[in-house]
Amino acid sequence: MEQKKSSFTGSIGFVLAAAGSAVGLGNIWRFPNLAAKHGGGLFILVYIALVLLFGFALLMTDIAIGRKTGMNAGNAYGAISKKWKWVGHLTFVVPAIIMMYYTVIGGWILRYFTEYVTFNGATVAQDGYFGSFISSPVSPIVFMLIYLLITAVIVYAGVEKGIEKFSKIVMPALLLLIAGIAIYSLTLSYTDASGVTRTGLEGAAIYFVPNFEGMTFGKFINVVLDAMNQMFYSLSVAMGIMITYGSYVKKDVNINKSVTQIQLFDTMVAILSGMMIVPAVCVFFGPERMTEEAGAGLMFVTLPKVFENMGFAGHIVAILFFVMVAFAALTSSVSIMETVVASCMEYFKKSRKQMSLLVAACAAIGALVVCLGYNVFYFELALPNGTVGQILDVADYVSNSVIMPFITIMTCVLIGWIVKPKWVIDEVQLNGEKFGRRGLYIVIIKFVAPVVMTILLLKALGIF
Numbered sequence: 001m002e003q004k005k006s007s008f009t010g011s012i013g014f015v016l017a018a019a020g021s022a023v024g025l026g027n028i029w030r031f032p033n034l035a036a037k038h039g040g041g042l043f044i045l046v047y048i049a050l051v052l053l054f055g056f057a058l059l060m061t062d063i064a065i066g067r068k069t070g071m072n073a074g075n076a077y078g079a080i081s082k083k084w085k086w087v088g089h090l091t092f093v094v095p096a097i098i099m100m101y102y103t104v105i106g107g108w109i110l111r112y113f114t115e116y117v118t119f120n121g122a123t124v125a126q127d128g129y130f131g132s133f134i135s136s137p138v139s140p141i142v143f144m145l146i147y148l149l150i151t152a153v154i155v156y157a158g159v160e161k162g163i164e165k166f167s168k169i170v171m172p173a174l175l176l177l178i179a180g181i182a183i184y185s186l187t188l189s190y191t192d193a194s195g196v197t198r199t200g201l202e203g204a205a206i207y208f209v210p211n212f213e214g215m216t217f218g219k220f221i222n223v224v225l226d227a228m229n230q231m232f233y234s235l236s237v238a239m240g241i242m243i244t245y246g247s248y249v250k251k252d253v254n255i256n257k258s259v260t261q262i263q264l265f266d267t268m269v270a271i272l273s274g275m276m277i278v279p280a281v282c283v284f285f286g287p288e289r290m291t292e293e294a295g296a297g298l299m300f301v302t303l304p305k306v307f308e309n310m311g312f313a314g315h316i317v318a319i320l321f322f323v324m325v326a327f328a329a330l331t332s333s334v335s336i337m338e339t340v341v342a343s344c345m346e347y348f349k350k351s352r353k354q355m356s357l358l359v360a361a362c363a364a365i366g367a368l369v370v371c372l373g374y375n376v377f378y379f380e381l382a383l384p385n386g387t388v389g390q391i392l393d394v395a396d397y398v399s400n401s402v403i404m405p406f407i408t409i410m411t412c413v414l415i416g417w418i419v420k421p422k423w424v425i426d427e428v429q430l431n432g433e434k435f436g437r438r439g440l441y442i443v444i445i446k447f448v449a450p451v452v453m454t455i456l457l458l459k460a461l462g463i464f
C-alpha cells in the first residue's frame with residue numbers, strides 16, 4: 001500500500017477544513033426551518049443537548065478510523081476487518097451521489113449571486129423566478145459547470161495547498177458574514193398593509209424562546225428524532241468524508257479537542273443561521289411563513305422576497321448572504337469531491353491530478369442529469385418518506401436518508417461489537433490525551449446510535 005503523503009499542516013487547518021465540510025446547506029436552510037417548526041428555543045435546546053451528549057461519538061469514530069488506518073473508507077473498513085470491506089465500498093457511494101446534486105445547488109447559488117451583483121434582485125424576487133430558472137435549458141448547466149470548476153481546482157491543488165488554505169480563509173470570513181447579517185436581522189422593523197408592526201427582536205424571541213404549546217410526549221419524540229437526524233447530517237458523518245479527512249491528521253493532533261471545536265463551529269453557524277433567517281422572514285411575512293417553506297424554497301424563493309422588502313440595503317445583504325452561502329457550500333463540496341478523488345486514487349493507484357480530472361468529468365455528467373431532471377427528465381416520484389421529488393430529491397433521499405443511516409448502523413456494530421470501542425479509544429488517547437466522555441462513548445456506539453439510526457431508517461423507508 002502506497003503511503004499517503006498528504007496531510008493537514010496542523011490542528012487548526014484540520015479543524016477548519018472539517019468544519020468547512022460540516023457547515024453547509026444543512027446549517028443554513030434546514031436548521032432554521034426545523035427550529036421554527038419545533039417550538040423555537042425548545043428545538044435549539046434539544047439540539048444542543050444532543051450535540052453535547054451524542055454528537056461527538058460518530059464524528060470521533062470516523063476521524064479515528066481515518067487516522068488509525070491512514071486510508072479512505074473504501075479500504076479502511078476492510079483493514080479493520082476483512083469481512084466488512086463492503087461497507088467501505090458502500091460508503092464511497094454516498095459522496096459520489098451527493099457530489100452530483102450538491103454541484104447543481106452550488107450552481108443555483110452562483111446564479112443568484114450574479115443576479116444580485118448585477119442589480120437584478122427585483123427579478124429574482126418575482127413569483128415563479130426560481131421554477132423557471134431551474135427548468136430552463138442552459139443557465140443552470142452553465143452555472144453548475146462554473147461551480148464544479150471552482151471545486152475541482154481546489155481539490156486538484158491538494159490537501160495542504162488547496163483544501164486547508166481555502167478553508168483557513170473562507171471559514172473565518174463565513175463566521176463574520178453570518179454574524180454580521182444576523183445582527184442586522186435583529187434591527188429590522190416593518191409595518192404591513194394592515195398596520196401591524198413586527199420587529200426583528202420579536203422574531204428573535206420566536207426563534208429563541210422555547211415554545212411548549214401543544215407539545216405532547218409523541219411530538220417531543222419527533223422533535224428529538226428530527227434534531228438527531230439533522231445533527232448527523234450536519235456533521236457529515238457516515239459518508240466517508242471524515243474518514244478521509246481523518247487520514248490526513250497527524251498523529252500528534254488531539255482528536256478529542258478537535259472534535260469539540262468542529263462541533264462548536266458547526267453548532268454556532270446553525271444557531272446564527274436561524275438568528276439571521278427567522279427574524280427576517282417573521283418581520284416581513286409573519287412567523288407562519290417560516291414553517292411553510294424549507295430547503296431550496298426557503299433560500300431561493302422566500303429570502304429573495306425578504307431582501308426585496310429591505311429596500312436598497314437588501315441588495316447588499318443579499319450579496320453578502322450569497323457569498324456566505326457559496327463559502328459554506330464550496331467547503332462542503334470540496335470535502336465531498338476530495339473523498340471521491342482520494343478513494344479513486346487508492347482504488348486505481350493513480351495521481352491526484354489524474355483522478356481530479358476524471359472525477360470532475362464524471363461529476364459534470366452526473367450533475368447534468370440532475371439539471372435535466374427539471375426539464376427533459378422531469379418526473380414526480382412519491383418517496384416512501386411522504387415527499388414528492390425530482391432526480392435531485394431522489395438522490396438526496398437515497399444517499400442521506402437510506403444509505404447514510406445504514407452505514408452508521410454497520411459502523412456502530414463493527415466498532416461497538418466486533419472490534420470493540422477500545423479500538424477507537426486507543427487512537428483518541430494515542431498521546432495520553434484525556435478522553436473524558438469515554439464511558440458515554442461506549443454506551444452511544446454500542447446502544448444509542450444503532451437504535452436511533454434504525455428508527456430513523458425505518459421512518460425514512462415509511463415503515464415506522
Ligand code: PHE
Nearest residue numbers: 022024025026027234236332
Ligand atoms: N454537513 C453539510 C451540511 O450540514 C452537508 C454535507 C453533506 C456536507 C454531505 C458534505 C457531505 O450542510
